[in-house]
Amino acid sequence: MQAAQAGSPTAATDGRRAETVRGIALGLASARGPLIPILHAVQDQLGWIDPETDVDVIADVLNLSRADVHGVLTFYHDFRRTPPPRHRAQICRGEACQAVGGQELYAAAQDRFSGSPDVEVGEVFCLGNCALGPSGFLDGKLHGRLTLERLEGWLS
Ligand code: FES
Known part of the structure; x- marks a missing residue:
């Protein structure tokens, strides 16, 4: 055996x-x-x-x-067919967040964490936190004024 x-x-x-x-x-x-x-x-x-x-x-x-x-x-894409990574960052790509760098943050985060088994970067569209963009969920918790540095610090 x-x-x-x-x-x-x-x-x-x-x-x-x-x-x-x-x-x-x-x-x-x-x-x-x-x-x-x-x-x-x-x-x-x-x-x-x-x-x-x-x-x-x-x-x-x-x-x-x-x-x-x-x-x-x-x-349905919401169903996971693989075990989830340790951390999940979902960056808002809604209009208001895009106007304050959300798209660039999303692209930078994808580059930074691509290939990481512990971090998954995804997108969401408007979390109702537009005044504090770029916004996102980090492990399901809402955050505003996100930067790549804040993501790296939080996810490491
Ligand atoms: S557009 Fe990002 S929170 Fe509304």
Whole structure:
């Protein structure tokens, strides 16, 4: 028997994950149009949706084909199909933020953190914080007057 590598899932963690996903799916299976709520619930609870194991479990509970579940999972970009990085920066690319350097900040942040396994840079469009642009979410918390230096300090 081959030993599991550090950080890699084991059969036991896969089994626990599958049971968690099954519990979520069973809990929502009787709802109208349950697939999307189940996918959201799995992502909320586990951080991402495994396109292999989670899809199999959900398809089984809902009596759907893997292709049906996979099709919905891949159609919506909000569903994560890989584990999330440690940090997530979402830079506002709305008009007001663009007028104060949001576009340049977004491009600089993408350059700075490209290839980093710990940081994901994404975009959002207007967070209602226009007067304090460039704005963004850093791990889900709203920040204003963002600069690349502030991002680097916060994310390092
Ligand atoms: S345009 Fe960026 S917060 Fe409104």
